[in-house]
Amino acid sequence: MAMDLKLEGRTALVTGASRGIGRGSALALAAEGVKIAVGARRRELLEELADEIVAAGGERPAIIVTPDLAAPGGGAYRVKDAALEALGRIDILVNSAGRSQNPDYPSPMPYDAPDAAWDQEMQLNYVTIRQLTLSLVPAMIERKYGRIINISGKTEPRELHTASPAKAAVHGWSKGLSRQVAKHGVTVNSIPPGKIISEQILRNYSEQQRQETSKWISSGDFGDPSDIANLVVFLASPLARYITGAVIPVDAGFRRFAY
């Protein structure tokens, strides 16, 4: 007798689904029989993903072409409206649209970077997540089921990056929210990925930098989006009902802190 994750027929919205961890999470949820809506700016990549899901025997996902979610102006609410229109309700929200570095600036972030650089990262990596989540949570509370899964980032910044304060904000905000909604069957968790091969990782790390970095990963290798997606699937299930307010790294021991 194997385990039934009881995910069939549930609905999920996955942002950042055109590439990397979001794409992997969409594939994994669809494979469990979840009806999904996938969001990102690049439609052609979402169409490819949809074809792949259908080819694997899944139901064709709803495609949501999003605006630039690093820009202010309520893009998150448009994504929410489109997802609700397509699926009727959202049981599971995977917040994976984001980035660890702003591609328009050098790394580390210069001291004299304009405020706009900081604001954009906060908007994309925290404000959008907060807006999308809080606009979906009331209906989850009403239905007594909800799963918020944030793909965040390790809170051990090595240098000045605009994303770090936004990732820390996600963790703090999630904790407070989780305590408030837990008794209504809604869980809120964050997954800080270690080094996972994705579009931005391939952009930010040369082959040689990847080798250097691998020395600090206990397993010795970079991970795959599916490594994160497997945890997303578990957390999405009713079987993980008692896990909430947690920060759960998937990093093969990469971070330093032990507790």
Next chain:
Amino acid sequence: MTKDWQLKGRGALVTGTEGVIGRAIAEALAAEGVNVCSVNGKEGAEAIVEQGTRALGPVDILVNAASEVRRPDNTPADIDAASWQAAMDRDFELPRRLTHALVPGMIEAGWGRIVNIIGPSEPLFFSAEYAASGALQGWAKSLDREIGANGITINCIQPGIIKGTAAAAHYDEAALTGMEDPVIPFGEMGDAADIAHAVVFLCSPLSRYISAIVLPVDGGLSRHQH
């Protein structure tokens, strides 16, 4: 739709199966097709390893579930060396010894899973068992550095207040779950099955990239945000 956690045919040694958590873990692994050797946490490490290898051959999975933080009989002023040592032996030394005895076989096999059920990182009263479980966290993280490249993961799970445990007997559920500022945000004590599901997940090949973590399964009981 059933989930294949790809555990069929593996061998698991589970300690502490005299308690509800250990028993639920052994049952959940067995339901996945794992050959489980259940052992009482009161025996010594050598006897347990011998029993496990006799029953299973190579041990792929070790679940250390014999520890639990309970309110002690003694106070900080009168705790004697023997009860201090007993806590360290049961909650730190036993899981550490079992692990060190089984890791060489896991390295040889190129695959292994170690899951430790430990106490919370947020002491609510004085107990030597908190110190032992803190020690275990530091040790697990350091061991991962050495063995992580061999297909082995080592993780800790921190159960909240779970029905049927000795620890739960210290608490009045109504006081923990009242609507005004509930101590357990989930509103109920947990089930042993909640812990067992997390153990099955961490033991699966599908969680190969998760190691050296401390996972609270506590209905939101713990306060820190990381």
